Amino acid sequence: MTALRVLIVDDEPLARARLARQLQSLDNCELVGEAGDAEAALAQVAQRDPDLVLLDIEMPGDHGLNLARRLAAREYPPAMIFCTAHDEFALAAFSTDAVGYLLKPVSAEQLGEAIAKVQRLGGVQRRLLEREEKAQTGRSRIKAISRRGVELLDIGAIRCFVADSKYVVAHHDGGETILDESLKELESEFGERFVRVHRNALVAVEYISGLSRDCGNYRVELDGVAERPLVSRRLLPSVRALLEELV
Known part of the structure; x- marks a missing residue:
C-alpha cells in the first residue's frame, strides 16, 4: 500500500514534535513536512502535495479554519484532521x-484511529493512485539554463510565468529564471495549478492573495514575490470568480 503523505501544521514546535513521533509508530504514513502558520502550510502543500494535513486552529496569522477552507477548495484537496x-x-x-x-494532548491511539479512517476513504485511495500516475508521467521540476548553468525549478515554488519578449520568465521564491518554453506549452502541462490572467501571464492559484488596481488596470497580488501580473479585461471576470472561490 502506498504510504500516506502527512503534513503537520502547528505553531508550537513541541506539538509538532509530538505528532511527528506518533506518526513514526504508524504503518503506511510518511511525514513530508511541517509548518508553523497558514502561509507556510500553503507553500508546503503546493510543494509537497500531502495526502493528509494535521492542523491546529489557533495560530499566528490566518486562522486554522480559514486554512482548511482554502485547502478544501483545491482541485485535489488533502484530507484534514484538526x-x-x-x-x-x-x-x-x-x-x-x-x-x-x-x-490535545492527542494520544497515539486517537491519532492512529483517525488516520485509519482517512486510509479507508475512497477519495483518498483514488488520490494516491492519481499521485502515482502523475509521478510516472508529469514533471515536478522544470529545467532552465542560466548564468549559473542548468537549474531545476520546483513547480511548487513558482508563483507565475510571465512572457517577456521572446522568453518566458518564471518568478519563484528564489528569484527569476528565464525558460525556453512557451506559455502555451506550460499552460497545457500545468493548467491544473496555474491560471491564465493575461495573454502574457500564468499565475499559480495557490499563491494568489488578491487583486489590486493600478492606473485603471488590475493586477494579481502573489504571496512571496514582488511581481504583480496584469489582468486582461477579458479574463478579469474569471479571475474575480476564482478569488471568490478561494476566500
Missing part, C-alpha cells in the same frame, strides 16, 4: 470537510 486544544470549533471544523477533530 489537532487542537479548543473544543468549541468542532462544528465549524467539520463544515470544512475535515475527517477528524482531536483534542
Whole structure:
C-alpha cells in the first residue's frame, strides 16, 4: 500500500514534535513536512502535495479554519484532521470537510484511529493512485539554463510565468529564471495549478492573495514575490470568480 503523505501544521514546535513521533509508530504514513502558520502550510502543500494535513486552529496569522477552507477548495484537496486544544470549533471544523477533530494532548491511539479512517476513504485511495500516475508521467521540476548553468525549478515554488519578449520568465521564491518554453506549452502541462490572467501571464492559484488596481488596470497580488501580473479585461471576470472561490 502506498504510504500516506502527512503534513503537520502547528505553531508550537513541541506539538509538532509530538505528532511527528506518533506518526513514526504508524504503518503506511510518511511525514513530508511541517509548518508553523497558514502561509507556510500553503507553500508546503503546493510543494509537497500531502495526502493528509494535521492542523491546529489557533495560530499566528490566518486562522486554522480559514486554512482548511482554502485547502478544501483545491482541485485535489488533502484530507484534514484538526489537532487542537479548543473544543468549541468542532462544528465549524467539520463544515470544512475535515475527517477528524482531536483534542490535545492527542494520544497515539486517537491519532492512529483517525488516520485509519482517512486510509479507508475512497477519495483518498483514488488520490494516491492519481499521485502515482502523475509521478510516472508529469514533471515536478522544470529545467532552465542560466548564468549559473542548468537549474531545476520546483513547480511548487513558482508563483507565475510571465512572457517577456521572446522568453518566458518564471518568478519563484528564489528569484527569476528565464525558460525556453512557451506559455502555451506550460499552460497545457500545468493548467491544473496555474491560471491564465493575461495573454502574457500564468499565475499559480495557490499563491494568489488578491487583486489590486493600478492606473485603471488590475493586477494579481502573489504571496512571496514582488511581481504583480496584469489582468486582461477579458479574463478579469474569471479571475474575480476564482478569488471568490478561494476566500
